[in-house]
Amino acid sequence: MSPNSPDQRRPGVANKIRRAVVGAPKQLNDPTLFHRMSLIPVLAWIGLGADGLSSSSYGPEEAFRALGSHTYLAIVLGLATAITVFIISYAYARIIEVFPHGGGGYMVATHMLGQRAGVISGCALLVDYILTITVSIASCADAIFSYLPLHLHQYKVPLTCLLALMLIVLNIRGLKESIYVMAPIFIVFVIMHLTMLLDGVITHRDRFGPLAEEFQRGLDYDLSTMGFVGIALLFLRAYSLGGGTYTGIEAVSNSMQIMREPRVKTGKRTMLYMATSLAFTAAALFICYALLGVKPIEGKTLNAVLADMLFSDWPLGGAIAFVTIFSEGALLLVAAQTGFVGGPRVMSNMAVDSWLPHRFAALSERLTMRNGIFMMGGAAIALLIYTRGSVSALVVMYSINVFVTFTLSQLGMSRLYLKRRDKDPKWMQHLSVHLVGLALCATILVITTVEKFTEGGWLTLVITSLVIGLCYLIRSHYLRVRKGIAELDETLLDFPTSGPVNTDPLNANDSTAIQLVTSYNGFGIHTLLSILTTFPETYKNIVFVSVAVIDSGSFKGVHEMEALEDSVREGLEKYVDLARRLGFAAEYRMATGIDVVETAIKLCREIAEEFPRSAVFSGQLTFRLEKFYHRLLHNETAFAIQRRLQWEGITTVILPIRVKV
Structure with a gap:
């Protein structure tokens, strides 16, 4: 090494601290580099699927609360949620096959609907990923503070900011490294929640009969007072406000670059793990809410109330309930990973297309998108401070944008298979799935936007519109510069x-x-x-x-x-x-x-x-x-x-x- 090289000039202590925090540079000449950095399905499920699985911590609760006193609809709502998870997941598995190098909704919209639709989808994804980080960290804090005295809740926002800073550091070190750190949290969550949900369903199976009778009585009463249309509107509202349950499903298709070869097979298997775990967890939560008649308690999430009710008769039941909900909060922290993985990758794709500054396509010495990670983390901290970590406000903002992307993706894929009808013998099968997905996603998007417009939905639309406008200004500048350079090429290349x-x-x-x-x-x-x-x-x-x-x-x-x-x-x-x-x-x-x-x-x-x-x-x-x-x-x-x-x-x-x- 040259005596004037950067590492030699940098003070020894500072260099050691930097290496300890960030890690040593990756070696590009390592022939096994891509293999060692790529993820097998289980690790991808942990790193990317945690966002989808963790959304069961707030999505079903929002939907269940929206039912009000009509909780007899919870069983049907759980079934509809599970079916929707599988439909959207299957649709994104098709996107993985068509766009195996990643990019997800941004690539689908850009290539199938045009650049304007692409930039809308990309900007919606960016804001969505910032909100992924924000709502996951805020929900993590809510779950943790569910077991702390109310006078300590004033420290919730400072804690969320500290957690965001920790995630920034972890992701600068590298995706795989951060997943290894958080894998134990994911495993504990799966074990504890599987135990809780199976206990809730199996030990209370004798209440399925009374629950069916309650369903019939509630349905008969509401038909006589509200009518079928009233019930349908109530159900659609609850179903749509639980749209946060589906967030994170798109993460795998956006991050195919990090999948182990064969990428398509790895990506589709990861999607299967994610869809199965999320559908089961969300549906089982609705069933347990209904079986046990869970009611909201101030300062506690519904899942915390459920855990207390189920484990109260167990030896050390209080401690088991605490570990269960603490693992839920910790998993929400893991879920914030998805924002740090997917967000910078969307930014890099848009930077390559000149919608964002080109520096967002750059890699650090750890082969991470450091500029994008800093940007996503900083924006998330700003939102945490602005909303004071309110999960209700954040989930509304979150759900709107993710369904903008979902809707455009399903529309783009529908157009793709219409074009392929003369070449693909299964085009009708694939088209029908994407059309159903389009109808579901568009319905959730419209109802959520209208219902929650004055409660924070307007802010999402304003922020996304501002980001879109900024992207157009950036691209117009790059196009003018490109035109000037093209004049040089025309004059001098020959x-x-x-x-x-x-x-x-x-x-x-x-x-x-x-x-x-x-x-x-x-x-x-x-x-x-x-x-x-x-x-x-x-x-x-x-x-x-x-x-x-x-x-x-x-x-x-x-x-x-x-x-x-x-x-x-x-x-x-x-x-x-x-x-x-x-x-x-x-x-x-x-x-x-x-x-x-x-x-x-x-x-x-x-x-x-x-x-x-x-x-x-x-x-x-x-x-x-x-x-x-x-x-x-x-x-x-x-x-x-x-x-x-x-x-x-x-x-x-x-x-x-x-x-x-």
């Missing part, structure tokens, strides 16, 4: 040359220009010509340097990384060919890395040692009027490299490239 081609090898004693380039384009050619015109007859050698930057778009597998390297190498060979046709001795150097600054500095340092009479050149976009958002939307790579190399005594020059925007 740059004419005359004279003999220089085939001489490079002489280490000759003056050498080291030029940093990306792909072969007008921007790089403009920089090369600027070097030649600004410093005429100064340099005899030109060494082109490029970094194959691994970001979320290319970090999908070995073949994608190899394709990226081949593309970069092809571009460098074109630069070398142009320089030699201009009469210079030229060659190229390249490396693959996560951090373009660190990788480029290492390459430039090695070349400067080989060619002592050298200087580094790079181009930088320059705007007529510098705006505050330019630094956010365009990286400062050239300036960061210049500062570091000049500190090490290597001459570095930045040449301006003017773009009319």
Whole structure:
């Protein structure tokens, strides 16, 4: 390692603390990297399915409360909930088959309904994932504080913020590492809740008869007072307000990049685990609520009330009930993982499509989407403080956005199978599932939005609309810049040359220009010509340097990384060919890395040692009027490299490239 390398310059204690918190960098040249980072179905079920399973902690409760005194409908509501879980899960399993590289609802809407639908779906998903983190942490705090005195509830919001910070750190370290930490919580939840629900159903099976009679009496009474339409509207309202139960089902299709090969098989098996566990848990909770006649108690969740009632006659029943509900709260913390996994991946997909700043597609040295993780965590903390951790308000906001995405996804898949009706013999079977899913999701979306508009639903729509508007502003800027660069390409890509081609090898004693380039384009050619015109007859050698930057778009597998390297190498060979046709001795150097600054500095340092009479050149976009958002939307790579190399005594020059925007 060079004595001037970053790790050497950083104080020893600070470096040790950073490594302890974040972890050591991942090695890109490790042939087993993708295999070791990918998830098998069980781990994916824990990391992604926890969100769906944990939604049973608040979704069924919201639906049951909405029934009011008409609790006889709980059994039917439980059955409808379980069926809906399987329908949506099956629909997303089909999405996994069609879009095996991930992206979920954003990709479906973009490819099948157009870019406008795509950005709506993507923004709804982003806000939804922020709310996933927020509502999961808030529900976790509610479950924990159910067993604490009321005067301690004032510390609930500070605790939620602390938990959010902990999750940020865990996810910066890596997804698999964070899952290993939280797997015991998931296992305890499954064991304790399976025990509670089976105890509730089996030991109270003698009450099924009276419950059926109560159902008949309640139905007869409501038919005579409310009528069938009134009952249907009541049921639809409760069913829709329990829409939080289905949140998290889409997580697997959004995060297919992290699945173990064969990805489609792994993803579909994970979906099966998630759907089965969620459908059973939600349906069993409704049955237990009805069998035991659970009533709300101030300061306690319905599940906490249920656990107290069921375990009261057990030895150490109070402790068992506490562990059961504490595991529920802890699982909600695990469920927040989904927001930190799916959110940054949606952001990266949108960044690749220029809807968001390109830096959100970048990976950290731990191969995590650090910028997206910070963004999601910071926004979740802000929402926790704003709502003071109110689960009721958050669930309403949460359910609306997730069903925007669900609805657009089902509409997109329906359109897909209509187009495939001449090619796919099972198109009618698949289409019918997506149409049913579309009807269910659209119904829940409309009723929830209308019913809860004044109770927080309006805020979701405002936030999502603002995010959509921001995305359009960002994309319009990138398109204007792209248009300006395209003019350079049109002018310079076929740059004419005359004279003999220089085939001489490079002489280490000759003056050498080291030029940093990306792909072969007008921007790089403009920089090369600027070097030649600004410093005429100064340099005899030109060494082109490029970094194959691994970001979320290319970090999908070995073949994608190899394709990226081949593309970069092809571009460098074109630069070398142009320089030699201009009469210079030229060659190229390249490396693959996560951090373009660190990788480029290492390459430039090695070349400067080989060619002592050298200087580094790079181009930088320059705007007529510098705006505050330019630094956010365009990286400062050239300036960061210049500062570091000049500190090490290597001459570095930045040449301006003017773009009319």
